[in-house]
Every structure is written in structure tokens, then in C-alpha cells.
Amino acid sequence: MLEIQRLRSEKESVIEGLKKRHFDASEIISAVLSKDEQWRAEKTKLEEVASKMNQISKQIGILFKEGKVQEANEAKAQTSVLKSEENTLKEKVDALQNDITELMYQLPNVPNEKVKPGKSEVDNETIEQRGEEPNFNFTPLPHWELASKYNLIDFELGVKITGAGFPMYIGKGAKLQRALISFFLDEATDAGYVEHQAPLLVNEASALGTGQLPDKEGQMYYMPVDDLYLIPTAEVPLTNIYRDVILPNSEFSIKITGYTPCFRREAGSYGKDVRGLNRLHQFDKVEIVRIEHPNNSDQALVEMIDHVKGLLEKLGLQYRILRLCGGDTGFAAAMTYDFEVYSAAQNKWLEVSSVSRFDTFQSTRLKLRFKNEDKKSQLCHTLNGSALALPRIVAALLENHQTESGIEIPKALHKYLNYTKIED
RNA sequence: GGAGAAUUGGCAGAGUGGUCGAAUGCACUGGUCUUGAAAACCAGCGUACCGCAAGGUACCGGGGGUUCGAAUCCCUCAUUCUCCGCCA
Structure with missing residues (x-):
């Protein structure tokens, strides 16, 4: 599998290199990169939500310890929205990740510079x-x-x-x-x-x-x-x-x-x-x-x-x-x-x-x-x-x-x- | 194949629902001290991802679930150990 970083930074040379195999990678790589961008965006959102959830959970813990049951239960009530948001994001992120991996698996290695183009x-x-x-x-x-x-x-x-x-x-x-x-x-x-x-x-x-x-x-x-x-x-x-x-x-x-x-x-x-x-x-x-x-x-x-x-x-x-x-x-x-x-x-x-x-x-x-x-x-x-x-x-x-x-x-x-x- | 126990950082080993990425020891790295070394003391010490950074997220055998919250509870798979059975 090629490294995703390489696709991000050397897209053109990878496409060029794969031409020596008569493999047109431009479509796959474009798809990978666009999914990759979405993935990063969704992942950032997911991590933000997860971070909020973690904070609230910690607070609930503290409240319970202090015996403030009432406040703790109120805090609990807030979480359901965040939680469903988190689940939705998680599904999106996983799906994108899977798509990316699947696409990446289709890309063969880039031939060494000494390798000549050819079909068979x-x-x-x-x-x-x-x-x-x-x-x-x-x-x-x-x-x-x-x-x-x-x-x-x-x-x-x-x-x-x-x-x-x-x-x-x-x-x-x-x-x-x-x-x-x-x-x-x-x-x-x-x-x-x-x-x-x-x-x-x-x-x-x-x-x-x-x-x-x-x-x-x-x-x-x-x-x-x-x-x-x-x-x-x-x-x-x-x-x-x-x-x-x-x-x-x-x-x-x-x-x-x-x-x-x-x-x-x-x-x-x-x-x-x-x-x-x-x-x-x-x-x-x-x-x-x-x-x-x-x-x-x-x-x-x-x-x-x-x-x-x-x-x-x-x-x-x-x-x-x-x-x-x-x-x-x-x-x-x-x-x-x-x-x-x-x-x-x-x-x-x-x-x-x-x-x-x-x-x-x-x-x-x-x-x-x-x-x-x-x-x-x-x-x-x-x-x-x-x-x-x-x-x-x-x-x-x-x-x-x-x-x-x-x-x-x-x-x-x-x-x-x-x-x-x-x-x- | 049957019964039981276990699986935590490089190793050993604590932790049985809340501020735990995880005590402690060893190993390792840097420093102080020393003529040098050892010892002692101080500091550091996992991986990956996102981010310019600050920081955040995930990971306690794998996967799934319960919960506001899981190393800790449940299910499942794998592996290891002990006993029994079988066997090259």
C-alpha cells in the first residue's frame, strides 16, 4: 500500500509513475484525496464532540462524588444530543476510512525510476x-x-x-x-x-x-x-x-x-x-x-x-x-x-x-x-x-x-x- | 476434545465503574556528583491520528455491547498456563 502522505504531497509524480504500468491512477487518487479531506474534517468534528463528552462525564463524576445528585442528573440529560451526534460522526468517519483503505488497496506500487514503461x-x-x-x-x-x-x-x-x-x-x-x-x-x-x-x-x-x-x-x-x-x-x-x-x-x-x-x-x-x-x-x-x-x-x-x-x-x-x-x-x-x-x-x-x-x-x-x-x-x-x-x-x-x-x-x-x- | 485460570507500557507488576495513558520496580536516555566508572540523586522515557501551534482524540489481547463515563461489567473470538482425555 502506498502512503497516504505521499498521495497528498506527490500526487502528480505517483500518477506519472504508475503510467509506466499502464495504470491510470488519476481517478482513484482524486477519490482518495477528496475522501481524505472529508475524513479529516469529520474526524476533527468527532474529536471535538468526544472531547466535550469527556469533559461532561468527568464533571458528572465530580458532582456525584460531592453528593450533588440533582446537578449530576441534569448534566446527564445534556449528553444524549451529543451522544447521538457522536455516533453519527463516528459512522461517517468509519465509512470514509473504509472507502479510503479500499481505494488504496487498488493502487499498485510506483515503479522505480530505472523501470521502463511497458505493457507485458x-x-x-x-x-x-x-x-x-x-x-x-x-x-x-x-x-x-x-x-x-x-x-x-x-x-x-x-x-x-x-x-x-x-x-x-x-x-x-x-x-x-x-x-x-x-x-x-x-x-x-x-x-x-x-x-x-x-x-x-x-x-x-x-x-x-x-x-x-x-x-x-x-x-x-x-x-x-x-x-x-x-x-x-x-x-x-x-x-x-x-x-x-x-x-x-x-x-x-x-x-x-x-x-x-x-x-x-x-x-x-x-x-x-x-x-x-x-x-x-x-x-x-x-x-x-x-x-x-x-x-x-x-x-x-x-x-x-x-x-x-x-x-x-x-x-x-x-x-x-x-x-x-x-x-x-x-x-x-x-x-x-x-x-x-x-x-x-x-x-x-x-x-x-x-x-x-x-x-x-x-x-x-x-x-x-x-x-x-x-x-x-x-x-x-x-x-x-x-x-x-x-x-x-x-x-x-x-x-x-x-x-x-x-x-x-x-x-x-x-x-x-x-x-x-x-x-x- | 473437556474443566479451570489468565492476557495491562521494553520487562515485572498494581489497578474491579469516575479527575487512569494508567501506581511502583527494573531496563533505557540525559544531567548532577566522580580522575573515570559504579552507587546515589534529579529529569525524561509507549504508539498512532488530527492540528501551524496550543492542544485534542484513540489505544490496557482482538471485535462487539451496557453506561453520562469502562483497564474495571456483559457477550464473543484468539492466545497462554494448569489438570484430564487423545495422539505424531
Whole structure:
């Protein structure tokens, strides 16, 4: 959520910034500001009435104590008008407040100045590309065929037990998952991130805090009996650790990591991209999260990008980094870098990581602040990134490291596995 | 799942209808004293919103209610603890 003060003072630049998303905010912001003005006016009235009520109540108390029952009762009689006035004002103020919040929830984050305008993924900028495209002297197989050839993943079994998008990993396939999780967590820990094991179900306040609600309501699995949501990413429980927190200035930087399964309904995405591991309802991911002083979020973002690069290089995967254009940047993010690895057999790039800075967009909702040098509370910046999401990494590893005699496992993973090659 | 108790400021802990945003202690910050430190003493010490300011309003686990007035009474939800039951 954007800060209301920002809308008051920088209305034009916010509208201008949101144009990069092809989002016309002028109407919403005008509505917000006019409601905000009414809200302040009504609120001032309400507080005046409340103040009068408080005074009279105090006096009644004193009168009773002095035994002046008669006068006290007279004073009581005065209050009924004020009270109904107070109730009316209260309703108005609450209604306005609700309207404002609802409108504010519709506004996405303002893109960072580096972000280019654009409508969709075709406008994303490739800012870096590394690694070699693998050379095959045979026709490489797509990962779903490799997975079945070497009995690593059984997609049909997942369908039987749960439904499409819930694969069953078996044998070396299951071990590979475990190895990747350990590898990613160890790398993150080495980089200073503190490992967490988080709840996989979260309450409504948490889903609101990181911005999944109300924006992506339909994308989360929901358990109505207990009013809980299955997490779509570890970002939700990990960032919400700091909901309603005021940090001392000395606490920065906060770096946390965690492995969790992620659950996404992916409502509406059927068809070509759902084959194999490309798009799942349940998948594993290691997430890195940072809580930063606003002055340090530039630096933090650079560090996170370098971290993800390092992982992909150690896995020997060709990758490229995209800076998403305004239209493709997620609702809550101010800037996002996507990492994609090249899938040799599918002949396309697969997104394996998304590293984003949210500036104060999440911390506004989270009420995540720190005491600044002037001992005032100020909103923190939050950032997060996948490091990394497993399925497409597995897909790329299988496809890019395949040989006619099997699949070579990159050296970085050897210490986590009791095999170095997947073969018949 | 059943029965009971509890939830107050960073922590501990008083307060059961009136001048309570809330005693007291600890912690913390500043000052006096000291060569320095400790101790002692003095002062300060929650969050948010409205307001140029003075000031005002709201907040005692969350929500709702009773009342002129609620930390205090009622309802409800959540959490914690104890006992019983069940169980990885």
C-alpha cells in the first residue's frame, strides 16, 4: 500500500509513475484525496464532540462524588444530543476510512525510476546474459521425458493422489530435490541469511501484510474451516515476522531465508506452459528476505542479484537477467529482476527466480518501522527473492546436463548426493 | 476434545465503574556528583491520528455491547498456563 502522505504531497509524480504500468491512477487518487479531506474534517468534528463528552462525564463524576445528585442528573440529560451526534460522526468517519483503505488497496506500487514503461513481458529488458548454450550431437529430450525415462518424477501418480500439478518425486528425483534445498539453504546461510522453518498456513492478517490479499485472493488455497491460507511463497510467513514491529536502528540489515513448499492455484493458466514441471500447484522454493534501512535497499538488491547469479553459475546453467517493465512488475514491487534459465530441449527461457524490492509498499501494511536518527518511527524497506525455485531448475538441470548415457550432476551438488550421474 | 485460570507500557507488576495513558520496580536516555566508572540523586522515557501551534482524540489481547463515563461489567473470538482425555 502506498502512503497516504505521499498521495497528498506527490500526487502528480505517483500518477506519472504508475503510467509506466499502464495504470491510470488519476481517478482513484482524486477519490482518495477528496475522501481524505472529508475524513479529516469529520474526524476533527468527532474529536471535538468526544472531547466535550469527556469533559461532561468527568464533571458528572465530580458532582456525584460531592453528593450533588440533582446537578449530576441534569448534566446527564445534556449528553444524549451529543451522544447521538457522536455516533453519527463516528459512522461517517468509519465509512470514509473504509472507502479510503479500499481505494488504496487498488493502487499498485510506483515503479522505480530505472523501470521502463511497458505493457507485458515483451517489453522487459535483458540486462545480462551468461553461460553457454549446451551443444548436443543428439536430440535432447524434454525434462518430462527424462523424468520418466530415469524414473525421477511420476506426474500421473500425482494426478491420482491429488490432481494435476502435484508431481510425485521418486528415488534419485526425490534426492535431487533434497540436495537442491540443502544446497540453496547452505549458500544462503553462508551469505549471512538466517535459516527459518516457517508455518505453511497463514492467517488473513499475514496475507494482507505482504500484499497477497486482497490482490491475489483467488490464487491462494484457502481453508475456510480455520480461516487460513496456504502460503504461495515463503515471503509471506518470513516477512510477516516483522509485522507490527518497530526495530531499533542498530538492527539492520535483517537477512533471513527459508525453504518451504509453495501452493498456488494458478487459476486460469491452462495449456502450453503447464507441461511437466513448468507450472505446478505445489513446488519447493528457498526464499531470501531482507528488511533494510531505506538508504541501503539499493545495495541490498545488488547483493541479492549477485547471490542468485552465484547459484546459477555453480549449477552450470545458462541464464539471463531481465529487468521487468512497468506492466510486468508485480503489484507490490517497485522493481523486479527475473532470472531465466535456458531450457535446451524446450527451446525457451524458464523463470527460476524473481528478485524484488518493495520499498515501503509492504511495510506500510505490515506497520514495519524503525527508529531513525531523530528517534522517529520510519518505514523500513523490504526486499525478497527466490534463491531458488526448484522445479524449473530441475527441468533445466535434466535437460541441459543430459548426455546419451545419462544426466551429469553439477559438482556443487555432489556432496549432497550419493550419486553424480543419473543413468539407467 | 473437556474443566479451570489468565492476557495491562521494553520487562515485572498494581489497578474491579469516575479527575487512569494508567501506581511502583527494573531496563533505557540525559544531567548532577566522580580522575573515570559504579552507587546515589534529579529529569525524561509507549504508539498512532488530527492540528501551524496550543492542544485534542484513540489505544490496557482482538471485535462487539451496557453506561453520562469502562483497564474495571456483559457477550464473543484468539492466545497462554494448569489438570484430564487423545495422539505424531
